[in-house]
Amino acid sequence: MTILLTNSAKGALSINTPVMPAAGVFGYGDEYRALIQVEKLGAVVTNPVTYSPWSPTASTRVIPLPAGVLVHTGLPNPGLSKVISAHRNLWSRMPVPVIVHLVVGSPNEAARGAERVDEEDSIAGVEMGIADDIDVKDAADQVRAFVKAGEKPLIVRLPFGATADFAEALIDAGAGAVVLCAPPRGTARDASGRLVSGRLYGGLIKPLVLRLVGQMARRLKAPVIGAGGIMNPQDARDYLEAGAVAVQVDAVTWTNPKMLEVIARDLGGLVVTQPMGALPDEWYPGMGDTERMKRVSDAETPDGERRD
Amino acid sequence: MKTLILNIERVRRVNETHQHVYLSYDPMLLNLKAGQSLLARVGEVNDPFLREVWHPVQVSKSGAVVERPVTSLYLPSTPVEVIGMIGQPFRYRRTLRAVLLIAYETPPTALLMAIPALLANQVAVTLVLLGSAAAYRTEHLPPEVEVIAGDADFNWSNRVTTVGWADQVFVAVNPADEMTCFRKVWRIFNDIRADIPKAYLFGVFQPIMPCGVGACAACTVKIKGGTALACTQGPAFDLTEMNLS
Numbered sequence A: 001m002t003i004l005l006t007n008s009a010k011g012a013l014s015i016n017t018p019v020m021p022a023a024g025v026f027g028y029g030d031e032y033r034a035l036i037q038v039e040k041l042g043a044v045v046t047n048p049v050t051y052s053p054w055s056p057t058a059s060t061r062v063i064p065l066p067a068g069v070l071v072h073t074g075l076p077n078p079g080l081s082k083v084i085s086a087h088r089n090l091w092s093r094m095p096v097p098v099i100v101h102l103v104v105g106s107p108n109e110a111a112r113g114a115e116r117v118d119e120e121d122s123i124a125g126v127e128m129g130i131a132d133d134i135d136v137k138d139a140a141d142q143v144r145a146f147v148k149a150g151e152k153p154l155i156v157r158l159p160f161g162a163t164a165d166f167a168e169a170l171i172d173a174g175a176g177a178v179v180l181c182a183p184p185r186g187t188a189r190d191a192s193g194r195l196v197s198g199r200l201y202g203g204l205i206k207p208l209v210l211r212l213v214g215q216m217a218r219r220l221k222a223p224v225i226g227a228g229g230i231m232n233p234q235d236a237r238d239y240l241e242a243g244a245v246a247v248q249v250d251a252v253t254w255t256n257p258k259m260l261e262v263i264a265r266d267l268g269g270l271v272v273t274q275p276m277g278a279l280p281d282e283w284y285p286g287m288g289d290t291e292r293m294k295r296v297s298d299a300e301t302p303d304g305e306r307r308d
Numbered sequence B: 001m002k003t004l005i006l007n008i009e010r011v012r013r014v015n016e017t018h019q020h021v022y023l024s025y026d027p028m029l030l031n032l033k034a035g036q037s038l039l040a041r042v043g044e045v046n047d048p049f050l051r052e053v054w055h056p057v058q059v060s061k062s063g064a065v066v067e068r069p070v071t072s073l074y075l076p077s078t079p080v081e082v083i084g085m086i087g088q089p090f091r092y093r094r095t096l097r098a099v100l101l102i103a104y105e106t107p108p109t110a111l112l113m114a115i116p117a118l119l120a121n122q123v124a125v126t127l128v129l130l131g132s133a134a135a136y137r138t139e140h141l142p143p144e145v146e147v148i149a150g151d152a153d154f155n156w157s158n159r160v161t162t163v164g165w166a167d168q169v170f171v172a173v174n175p176a177d178e179m180t181c182f183r184k185v186w187r188i189f190n191d192i193r194a195d196i197p198k199a200y201l202f203g204v205f206q207p208i209m210p211c212g213v214g215a216c217a218a219c220t221v222k223i224k225g226g227t228a229l230a231c232t233q234g235p236a237f238d239l240t241e242m243n244l245s
Helices: A080-093 A107-118 A136-149 A164-173 A205-219 A233-241 A257-267 A290-298 B027-031 B114-120 B131-135 B159-165 B175-192
Strands: A019-021 A062-065 A068-071 A098-103 A125-129 A154-158 A177-180 A185-189 A195-202 A224-227 A246-249 B002-013 B018-023 B037-042 B052-060 B063-069 B079-086 B098-104 B124-130 B146-150 B168-173 B201-204 B220-223 B226-229 B236-238
Touching: A019 A257, A062 A185, A062 A195, A068 A185, A080 A098, A080 A107, A098 A107, A107 A125, A107 A136, A125 A136, A136 A154, A136 A164, A154 A164, A164 A177, A164 A205, A177 A205, A195 A205, A205 A224, A205 A233, A224 A233, A233 A246, A233 A257, A246 A257, B002 B063, B027 B052, B027 B079, B037 B063, B098 B114, B098 B131, B098 B159, B098 B175, B114 B124, B124 B131, B131 B146, B159 B175, B168 B175, B175 B201
Parallel strands: A019 A246, A098 A125, A125 A154, A154 A177, A177 A224, A224 A246, B098 B124, B098 B168, B124 B146, B168 B201
Antiparallel strands: A062 A068, A068 A195, A185 A195, B002 B018, B002 B079, B018 B063, B037 B052, B037 B079, B052 B063, B201 B236, B220 B226
C-alpha cells in the first residue's frame, strides 16, 4: 500500500503505512530502537529543530494532569546543521522516510533551512511547525520562502484552532500537506505552585481534533494528517474515516511505546493479511517474547548450541 | 532497554511515608545499579497518565524492591509493566572509603540503592537528611549507615568534618526546583571546601520523565558546552561540569 502524503509539485512524499510519530515524541529516530520496530512505521518525524541552537526552558517542563500531561521543554536542540551532522548516517540507514520537523521564526530562516535540508539526501521531507500566534500572512510568507528556496516536500503543522482559510492560505503558498494539528496550549500549576504554560497531551484532545479533521479534509486541496490524542488503533482509524490520509501518534508513544507499532501494524494492513499460525506478538502488545524466543530456539540445535 | 511485565509480590510499609514494593524476578533486574531506575505503569489504565519513575532500593535473585510513597496503593499479584533500565549508574572513584549521601527537601529514595553495594565494599556511608527530608524515618536502613538530620539551610552537626571526610558526595534535592537547589548546594560546598575537585560532588536529578529514552527532551539539563539528558546520561551529574548559571 502506497500513500501519497503530499501533493507537492516539486516532489511528492509517499509512505507505506499511514502511521508516524508526532514531532517531539520520538527523538531523532533511534531513541526507541530497543522498544519499537521502526520499519513498521510509515515515517519518522523528528523532534522540532530550529535553524539556530535553542536552550531548554528554565521553568518546569512537565506537569502531570488527571487525564494527560502538560509539556513545555523550550524545544532544546543544537540547531539544524548540528542535528543533521549528528544523525545523517542514522537517517540514511532508516528503513522509512525521515521527516524533519523545522521550527522557523521568519521567511529568511525558512529559506536558509530549506537550502540546508536540500543538501541532505537522507531527509525525505520537512514538516514546518507554524507558531500559535502568527498571522496568516506571515505564516504564508514562511511557507513561500521555504518552497522557493528548496526542493523537499513540505508539510505544515497547523496550530490548534487554525481555520480552514488559514490552512488554504498555506496550501496556496506551497504546502504539500497539513498536519491537524499541534497539541493545544494550556496552563497548569506545577508542584511548587507556579503557573506554567505548555502543550497538552492526552486522549481528550482527540475529539477536538477529529472534528477539525472532518471539517477540513472535505474542503482542503491537500492531504490532511490527523494528530492528537490517539491512544489505540481505533482512534487512528477514526481519523482516517474522517478523511485524514495518515495519522501522527503522540503521547501514547511515551506511556506505551509498543502501541505506536501496534497502530502502525493495524493501519498498515498487516492484520488483514495475518497468516495462519502467526504468533500473537506479531500483532498485539504485551504477549511476551514469543516471536523472539522462537527465532532463538529455531537458531539453536537440539543440544542448545547455536548453529552459527 | 526493555519492557518487562513483573508482578507485585509483597508490599511492606517501612515508615510513616514510604512503602517497599517487592517485584518478581527478571534477569534484567540484576543489572540494575545505583542511580538507575524503572519507568513503571500499574495495570492497563493510564492513571496516572505518564509512567512513574520507580527507584529500586535493593535487587537480588528473588526480585527487586522499589520504594514508593504510601499515598499510592499497591496490591500483591498486580502486574506492573516496567521499562528499564533508565539512566546510568553512579560513577564512583576507584579508591573510595567514605561517601556522603544528602537528601535536601526530598526523600532519599533515589540515593538508597547505593547503600548495599557501598557497605558490601567496606565503604562508609553517611546519609544527611535536610529540611523536610528529616521527616523520613530510617530504622529500616542498615545500622552501618550513619544518619544525620539537618535544617533547610544546610546546617548539620559536624558539617565541615563530614564534607571533608567524604571522598564523594551525591545530593538529591526537591525535584520541583532542582536548579535553584543545586546552585545552593554548589555555593555551600564552595564555602566549606577550598576547591571542589572533579567527580566529587554529584547532583542527582529526579525529573518527571515522559519517555525515559531521550526522545522527549523534557529532562534536558544544561552542562558546560551544551546540554545533556537526565534520563539517558544522568541522573547523577558532576556539578563541576554543569552550567548552574
